[in-house]
Amino acid sequence: MKLYQDSKKIIIHQSEEFFLSPKELLETAMFKEVLSEYYQTTITFVKEETLFSIYEQIVLNDAYLKELPNHIKEEVFNLTEGFYDYWRKKEKYLIFKDGPLLEASNTFNDVIIKTYRLITEGLSGKKNNVYRQLSAGFNVVLNHVSTSLFEGELSHLNDVICLNQMVIRPPFVIRTKSNTRKGLFKETSVNLFKEVKDLKGFFMMPIKVGRELALVYVKDKYLHHGISLSSLFEMADTKELYTLKPSLMIFFGVSDSTYDNHYYIDEKKGYYVGIVSDLEKNDYFGYMKKMLLTLHNLKKINEGCLPIHGAMAKITFNNHQQKYIMMVGDSGAGKSETLEALGNLGEGKIKSFDIIFDDMGYLLEEDNIIRASGTEIGAFVRIDDLDDGYIYREFDRSIFLNPERHNARLIIPVSRYGFIKRAHPIDMVLYINNYSMDDQILSRFSSLIEAKDVFLSGKRMAKGTTDEKGLVESFFSNPFGPVQKEMTTRFLVDQYFEALDKQGVYLGVLNTKLGVAGFEEEGPKIAANALLDYFNDKA
Template sequence: MPKESQIIDTKSLYINPDRGVATLNYSQNYFTDIPSLINSDELKAVVKLYLASRNPDHDDDAFDNASANKFIDILKKVLFNDDSAFDEYDPKDILESVEELYSYYRSFLRVSVINFNDNKILGNEFRTVDTQFNDLVRKAYRILEEKLQGFENRTYRQVNAATNATVLVQQHDWQIPEGYDELQDIDFINTVMLRPPMMMHTKSNKREGVFSEVKENPIKRFHGQRGKWYCYPAKIGESLAFIYFNVDYLVNGIALSNLFELASPDEIEGQKPDMILLFGLEKTEGMVSHYYRDEKNNMWIGEVPYTDKTTYFGYMKKMCLTLHNLHQIYNGRLPIHGSMLKIKFTNGKEKNVVFFGDSGAGKSESIEALQELADDKIVSMETIFDDMGSFTLTDGEPGVYAQGTETGAFVRLDDLSSAVAFNNMDRGVYLNPEQKNARVIIPADTYQNVIKHHHIDMWLYANNYSDEVGIHRFDTKEEAEKVFIAGQRKALGTTDEVGMSKTFFANPFGPVQEPELTKPIINKVFTKLFDQGVYVGEIFTHLGNDKSKDALKESAQELLDVLMNN
């Protein structure tokens, strides 16, 4: 945990510089004019943080060596045209410090919070309230800037001066099982407003290890306080998940809104969730991520420890999906690690294609290659799921149907074609965009389409290790099962693995944890698909050996020919 001295923690303002996050509680304090803002304790606290972040030994700006009180006093004089501000400091030095302070504050992820239970009138207008505060901060900055530089600007940039996002929170009366009383006071997120594109940073940029089961319920270690923890109630597929996160994981919690559908109050009131995730526990067993099956209450409980490593968004997403997949397996459904597309071609054909494989196998790259090759032959390409879905067996037609889990896509920036990346830029949440394994979360489909019962026309294993080119259809169920269950791939550095690896059913998020329960479901699904003549095969992506993607384009061309002509 960070040192208390490095954190601002009042009723109305929380800032943790170590994690780069800030919350502004409008229900506790809200400013409507520049005098109240400039005289506020909140601004003084931010100025103190800023000044403490400067290095006086290497800082030639004398104004940055002033006390917080002196710093603010000078700003007041500038705002109200008192020229005595320049008796001690040069306007250029003051301006440089103002610019640096403005940039320093905006380097945080800043989220305003309004409690709907405290003020329903304010809550109904929360977007307007937040916009007005952004306007106020921007106006104060511009007045200072123009007075100090001595002329009006000719170019104005409408940056998010005060906040990047705002959330409306409230309490809910849900079915709290015995032993879960500590969760009662934690606010649920009701509504989220993002100001994309959002560029956010975390201290870690890679996921490691596999989530394992524990025999003691992690809820026993939860002692979170209201305002220091929030709950994102997510609909993951048809599962209801209560995702509780420590405020220092605000980057992850806000990013969820671009990935999972937010449950409505009616879907929460009086309900018991299928799964609960406690993200950011200070004391966990071995300081690694675990899950627990609460058989008595028929719930899955996940825990992720408070460490720098777990700031990577992949931990939150994958633990959510692990809990969901375990829930699916115990209900006789088969979790699928892959992507599903509904493609409509200009020749009238329509095909539902599932790409299957572990991280880095080439699922996303195959889709991109297909899209680039077939741009003039495709009417539409709808993403049913981008990373995780499930197959459900039925007695009648279609025999097996597929559903998704997420309404958004969490993808590597390097995997996106420039067209897709730029077309979605203004809707994206970007995580560590300048680093290796940079990611973006973009909306992909509506929740209604994700959970529809989709038939399957083709199921392809993404093979990134073979020297072959094109696609290959398996002749027998046994041949297909062997490849899919082996889950082979060449790791590409998106996790902690390197070189050739095997993962049971290419899915370390559920099937690996319960292989004996999963095997009979796998067998039934393959039997049904082969009985119905569904194309089950593999696509050779070559990404484990060939970074040029030329071979992948050849494979995508063969796939396109099969899809359009069969």
């Protein structure tokens, strides 16, 4: 059964479309519909029904080819090559219920390639000398289960298909209508559960954001964003759906735009709920990711924790010295790029390099010590700011978003869930300055007051990752929770930074120069070298 189809994607339910041979593939409604869709884009003298009939005859009986004139064979061959490319460029999703995901993914890929070769080799009259084993099947094969998580007024949520496991065939390239995120998420006192009435065509994906369980309800046309979440956050398994109480919930692709990019806190039930509407501007992964993190951060603020927009890593040097480095800065400051450069340039000096978080974490107090914990297992990074060789090294593990456009991104797993959710010690907290031309790359604040002022100002040179331009400020470099709860965040900054200072944590500035023309690539490398020199001197 076809669940959804447009010019870019197709979502199929396994029960009606299971095929194990070229003959069975041609008999599916999916094959006929995509062929018809492709045919409408061509100019040819071969009729659509004739084209399909030729395919059937080739698959069933090779002798039929002898009756075809050469000019028809050549035209059908060219149409087949075009059809194959058209099919491969689509985002293709197959959904099972308790199915063998790995076997299905491999089988369908093999059957589609076999069908293509059977037809093209039959038309050309010879076997190929070179075979390219491309990814031609479904990009993603998913398992779905039924759930009974809610009662009463929320019981209708149980009707939404839950996707709890998947197989992705990377590299997976996604092209969306929007490529930047704009504005802030705003709170409403309206109970958003009552505003989400029609969930037809939605899927639910259970995601662990740090230690919180989130239920992400996503409309079929935006399923690609839900798939992207699986490389950035840990997916919850079926047991955890019932042992962990969900606290974060978002509805992505809601038809009513009244509460677009708004959130609601149900304090009585402990739910943090967000809505992102079905609007062209919202077809960008940043809206899903940042709404999730905003809800997470609001909950942490209410629990007395301090959300950190930045990156953090545990670095183990060859002399067994360990350092836990946290970098704080808003989008485009150079956090991820500096960590990546640190890992590359530290070869021969660094024994291991473990990412705790690449975008969002939080400070908490444990045993009277300030520690840090992460939220994500992956990284969502700008391709333009990465080392030239990075993409090629990680090509086969990545999800690419709009690779040919400005602000192109890739999503890649970089850590393990069991590691990122721990409460880690802290040795350095660095404000990432991407605009200063100061020759002093790494410096320590002379006073706690100076440190808090700089961190709270959140000044940076905007890199085009949002709608901001030029030198801008963002409160505490974090518009995802702290901006919405500014007074509480100021109190928490005072509390946590005073404690960090008493613990002897290095509070300083690192100049990445990522926002300075001509230093986009070299700036993070210079910053990474400054850190390596500092630790070498302290060894």
